[in-house]
Amino acid sequence: MMVLLPIALIVSLQCGSCSIGPIDVFKAIFIDKTSVNHQILWNVRLPRVLVGGVVGMCLALSGAILQGVLRNPLAAPNIIGVSSGAGFAGFVILIVFPDLTRLVPAGAFIGALASTLAVYSLAWSRGVQPLRLVLAGVAVSSLLGAGMSTLMIFYPERVHGVLTFMVGGLSARSWPHFNMIWPYALAAISISIFLPTRLNILSLGDDAATGLGVHVERTRLILIAVAALLAASAVSVVGLLGFVGLIVPHMCRKLVGPDNRILFPASLFCGAIIVIICDTIGRVLLDPIEIPVGIIMALIGAPFFLFLLKERKKSA
Template sequence: MKDIHNKDMERASSKQKIFILAGLLILLIISVGVALAQGAVYISPQEIQGALTGNTGANSQIIMNIRLPRTILTVLVGINLATAGAILQAVMKNPLADPHIIGISSGAGIAGIFIMIVLPQFSFLITPAAFVGAMLAALCIYILAWKNGIKPLRIILAGVAVSSFIGAGISALLILYSDRVNGALMWMVGGFAARSWIHVQLILPYTVFGVFFVLLFTRHLNVLLLGDEIARGLGMNVEKTRIILTAAAALLAASAVSVAGLLGFVGLIVPHTARLIIGSDYRFMLPASVLLGGSVVTLSDTVARCAFAPIELPVGIFMAILGVPFFLFLLRREL
């Protein structure tokens, strides 16, 4: 009877989590609708629907050529960064892990900036170069933090050290090539100004492949949370799994950095919020992070775009305003 009762409770809990995921999907749809409607010109839902169904109204060009690609891009970038953060928090057993905080985004950033200002003719290589930079940064952090295992504080300290070192390299590049830094400076802050369908096409394959691939590893992520000894006892090759998942996180973060710049704190805020809403089971927490990540970045970009109109703030500034207090709260609680 007890086993039957536990199974019934588990089914009920699973149903509740499915309802939560449905609610997060609705939130994402609402976020997209708000982003399409709001801006220098307000566009009604009827006009948006008309533009999406092929009607040539007065504002259809604004929707199809400016707001729709930008909105899709904010969703994809939010998904990538939130998923990368959720993976890193499990792989590194560190609740403060985030591609930006621990230096992975910085590794992607210096590679992207190098291509952008030193070899602009090879701009099509920004995403693969950013991936290599992100993986090298992750490898350095992992090596520096390893001493009879991984501890959260070591990850943070190693990440700060690597990020500072890479930041010095970025500053050197900007000084040496000061005549080419205009685009790079905006890219360092993180934002979606002047983004188009080309950028959507650039990131979309990485998002689809990366998220689908990671969803296949939800059981592995749950096992990693139990600790290395238990994971090995269950037959998992812990180091191999860590390398594969870290590579997936680096690919997702690098593709986001390549189109949006150094946008921070998404991978920290979103997985924690998803965990509070739906629990720590990665079968549900990872999809929740995907949906919530798209919503958070889309709404943040809309606010950054409209709050001080006609001046447009880069969304990276807005995310830092949200993220820094959240990070300090978590740091104080964990330490």
């Protein structure tokens, strides 16, 4: 996987409306800084690919953490309210205050963290049980979902603007976006280096984890906070890209097993690779029309995931 990531990166940089050879890619980025190729690569493709990679990492790691901490294979960043919070905040800005569109990422980020906090405190009762958290998440999400639908009904003429935000896309993402998310991503990923063993132990059950000296509530809070931070920073930049956080950790679990010490890095790499590849396909397939990466991911990812599931059954 570590080999695949640079390959995906380079291939993605080559492809586009105007394709550039692998050697020219290096030349254009590092040596010949005046060429047209440099303009295309440096200002358009490179930041977009980097944003895609970081977003993929964030969402995949966030999903891996949440599936472990909630002991629920269906857990994904949207289950703790991240997506619905970001979505609602994004909708309000895009539909009600269309003049403030540039504030969408910041608003979505705050919305995501706020709704996660709401879900967490609603689930609290002498500690947070995973099931209560999942249920509170579903309830808050459907409430915010109703809010989004209401907005769409009241402002039908502005619905088009929110569609791309809903599907999730990397179109026109550039350096400002990258600079916005990498500090959060780096912080959250660095914290997560210390967490996999604790998450492994937590998955044995609360009582067994306490017996082994893991502070259950504190660890759970930290894990959820890290997952929320990762997902919020990703969602704020690309919109409601749902699929990566659910499927990539599962794919990785099939490939490398359930040990979070290996699963975390595997999810990071795999998430980046998949988002970059899918975005590349989306750009090239119907050129000059761009297909949002969220759609490509569901189209390719879902069948691939079903294939993995089937393979696993045969070998077991």
